[in-house]
C-alpha cells in the first residue's frame with residue numbers, strides 16, 4: 191500500500207497499519223523530510239568517500255593516523271559532562287526491538303539496554319514500525335505483552351535498565367519511505383522517529399535520548415552525526431547537548447580516528463564501544479586484497495590476539511583521556527539448556543572475557559542474554575568498585591599503527607571453512623525470515639558475525655595464501671563442492687519442512703553469489719535488503 195504526503199513529496203510504501211499511523215504522523219513525516227533534505231546528500235558523499243578510500247587500500251595503502259588532525263589528538267580537551275543515569279554502565283544487555291525482548295531486557299537487571307535496529311534486527315518494514323511502537327511504549331513504561339504461545343504476561347518491573355537505541359548504519363536505506371523519489375536513510379529514519387516521539391517524554395522522566403552509532407568509518411561521519419543532532423535538537427526545541435551518543439569503534443579506519451570522533455561529537459559523546467565482530471569484518475574487508483593480510487579461522491581470531499588487544503586498550507586510553515566511557519563488547523557464548531557441562535564452559539568463557547575487559551579498564555560491557563547479566567555483573571563488581579573507571583587513564587598503553595595492523599596468526603581448517611558456509615547460510619535464512627539475531631551451534635550470530643564468515647570465504651578463494659592447514663588450495667571448485675555438502679547438511683539439521691519454507695534456498699543462493707562474484711559486496715545486508723519485505 192502507498193500513502194503520500196504531497197506537502198513534502200514523501201511516499202510511504204508498505205502496509206499502513208494502526209501502528210504505522212501512530213508512528214508516521216504528518217508531523218513525524220515532516221521531521222523525517224527535514225533530516226533527509228538537510229543531510230542525505232552528505233551521507234551519500236561520505237559513503238562515496240569510503241569507496242574512494244577502498245581503492246587506495248586495494249592499491250596497498252594501509253590505514254594510518256591522520257596528519258591533518260594531529261592537533262586534536264595532542265590537544266587538551268574533554269567531552270561535555272555525561273548524564274547521571276549513564277555514569278554506571280557496567281553491564282548493558284543488547285537485543286532486537288521485539289516487544290517481548292524489550293520487556294525482558296529492561297527487566298534483566300542490567301544497568302542499560304541497547305535496543306538494536308542494527309546487527310540484531312532484520313530491517314523488515316514491520317520490524318521497523320513495530321520496533322518504534324514498542325520503544326514508544328517502553329519509554330512511557332506502558333509496554334506489555336500477553337503471549338499466547340507460553341501463556342505468560344509480560345510487564346515492566348519497577349526498576350528497569352536505562353534505554354539506549356542503536357540506529358541502522360549509514361549504508362542502509364529505508365526503501366519504504368521515498369522522499370523526492372529517493373529512499374531515505376535507515377539511520378535517519380530510526381534516529382528521527384525515536385527522537386521525535388520520545389525526546390520530551392524521556393526528559394520529563396529524568397533520562398534522555400541516548401543512541402549508539404554503528405559502523406562509522408571516519409571522524410567526518412561523526413561530524414555528520416553531530417550536525418544531525420544539532421539540527422534535530424534545534425528543530426524540536428531541545429537544548430543542545432541533550433542527545434548522547436556512544437560510537438561503536440568497529441571499523442579499522444575508525445580505530446585510527448578515535449580521538450577525532452570523540453572531538454567531533456564532544457557535546458554529545460557518552461563514549462566509545464569496542465564492537466569486536468564488525469571490527470574483525472572491517473579489518474578483513476578493507477585490506478582484503480593485500481597479500482600480507484589474511485585471517486585464520488574465525489574461531490582463532492580472539493580478543494587475546496595482539497591486534498585486538500591493541501585496539502581495545504587504545505580505546506580505553508583514548509576515552510579516559512577525554513572523560514568518555516570505554517565500553518566492552520559481546521562474547522558470542524550464550525546459555526546452553528539441557529547440558530550443564532557445556533553451559534558451565536560457556537559461562538566460564540563469558541566470565542573470562544568480562545574479567546579481562548574490567549581489568550583492562552573498560553567502564554562496562556555487553557551481554558547478549560538475560561542469563562548472562564549476573565556473570566558480567568559479578569566480574570565488573572569484583573574489579574570495579576567505583577561506578578566507572580574514568581580515573582584509570584592507562585598512560586602505560588602505547589599503541590602504534592603497526593600494532594593495530596598486526597595480522598593475527600593461525601591456520602585455516604576445513605572445519606572452519608565449512609563452519610563459515612553453514613553458519614553464514616543459516617544466519618542469512620533467519621535474517622530473510624525477519625529474525626536478525628539467532629543461536630547457531632550455541633553461539634550468538636548476528637549480521638556482524640555473518641559478515642566475517644562470508645568475507646573469509648570470499649578472501650580465502652582469492653588470496654595466494656588461501657590454503658587449508660593440510661596444504662589443499664581453496665579454489666572456486668573446492669568452494670562449490672563443500673557448499674553443496676553444507677547445504678545438504680543444513681537441510682538435515684533444520685529438517686525438510688523448515689528448509690523448504692525457511693528461505694534456506696534463497697539464503698544459499700545469496701551466500702554463493704556473494705562468494706563467487708569478484709566484486710566484494712560492502713555489506714551482505716545491502717543485496718539481502720532487496721529480498722526483504
Ligand SMILES: CC(=O)SCCNC(=O)CCNC(=O)[C@H](O)C(C)(C)COP(=O)(O)OP(=O)(O)OC[C@H]1O[C@@H](n2cnc3c(N)ncnc32)[C@H](O)[C@@H]1OP(=O)(O)O
Nearest residue numbers: 284285291294295309310467520558559627628629634638
Ligand atoms: C555483534 C553485535 O552487534 S552484538 C549485539 C547484537 N546482538 C544481540 O543483541 C543479540 C541478542 N541476543 C539474542 O537475540 C538472543 O539471546 C539469542 C538469539 C542470541 C539467543 O536466543 P534464544 O536461544 O532464543 O534465547 P533463549 O531461548 O535462551 O531465551 C530465553 C528467554 O530469554 C529472552 N532473551 C534472550 N535473549 C534476550 C535479550 N538479548 N534481550 C531480552 N530477552 C532475551 C528470550 O526472549 C526468552 O524469554 P522468555 O523465557 O520470556 O520466552
Ligand SMILES: O=CC(=O)O
Nearest residue numbers: 465466467468638
Ligand atoms: O556491534 C558490535 C559488533 O561486535 O559488531
Ligand SMILES: [Mg+2]
Nearest residue numbers: 309465468638
Ligand atoms: Mg557491529
